[in-house]
Amino acid sequence: MPFRAYGKSVKNYTTRQSSTEYSLADYRVPTVDNGWCYECTTAGTSGLTEPSWPKIVNVTVQDGTVVWTCRAKEEEANPLSVTLNLGDTGGYSLKDIWVKSPEEATFLIYGSYDGATWRYIDSLDVPVDELLSNHKTIQNAYPYIAVGTSAVAVNEIEIIAGSV
Numbered sequence: 001m002p003f004r005a006y007g008k009s010v011k012n013y014t015t016r017q018s019s020t021e022y023s024l025a026d027y028r029v030p031t032v033d034n035g036w037c038y039e040c041t042t043a044g045t046s047g048l049t050e051p052s053w054p055k056i057v058n059v060t061v062q063d064g065t066v067v068w069t070c071r072a073k074e075e076e077a078n079p080l081s082v083t084l085n086l087g088d089t090g091g092y093s094l095k096d097i098w099v100k101s102p103e104e105a106t107f108l109i110y111g112s113y114d115g116a117t118w119r120y121i122d123s124l125d126v127p128v129d130e131l132l133s134n135h136k137t138i139q140n141a142y143p144y145i146a147v148g149t150s151a152v153a154v155n156e157i158e159i160i161a162g163s164v
Contacts, residue, residue, distance in 0.1 A: 002162040003086060009078035009155045013037050020046050022066050035073070042067035081148030082157040087115060092161035093139050097147055099158075100133040101126045105151035111142030118146060 016028040016038070026040040030053050038053065044065030051063045054070045061068050086092055099107045105126045110118040124136045124147075133156075138145075147157045 002160050003084065003089065003092070004161075005082050005084035005157075005159045007080055007082035007157050009080040009153070011074055013073065016046060016050060016063070016068075018046055018048050018050070019064075022046060027071070028068070029073075037071050037073045038068035039071050040066055041069040078155070079148070079150045079152060080155040080157055081146060082159060083115075083144060083146040084159040084161060085115060086143045086145075086161055089143075093141060094161065095138050095140070095145050096160040097124060097136050097138065097145075097157070098133065098160075099124055099126060099135075099147065099149070100156040101149070101151055101153045102132055103151060103153045105149050105153060105155065107147050107149045107157065109136075109138065110146040110148075111140055112144040112146070113142060115144045118144075 013027055013029040015031050022040040022043060024040055024043050027037050029037050031050060034053055034055060036055055046066050047064035051061045054061055057070055057072060059070045097109060107124045109122045111121045112118045121140060122138060124134055126134050145159055147159060149155055
């Protein structure tokens, strides 16, 4: 059975709250995610009950004195770090690491025996002339693996240990 850790740098949207003041350009999602986000286009205080959220871009909804405008969720360029914890599994010596970035980026690979003290193991580059992704298999005894990049882009990291 494989163990996986995956991460993608995307914008983090918080849920709308009742009786809360919102400013212009605040973004929120419904308490039950419907795949859309909503921008505050008229500042004010939200109502006691959640509105019926439209699912069409640019359609507005009144919420107390706040007006929300439906928007598509956006990916946001951010640095990213992903950690795989195999500490309670006995660990696996072989780990596959997949990375993806729309720009040239270097991903650093670290290992740890305790999940607190990290040691640099290797790096993985996504050259500008490649197809935006790269893969590396590493063999080591660390039960914790962390992969991260400081590149500001919509990055993806997947770490897989064990047989697929």
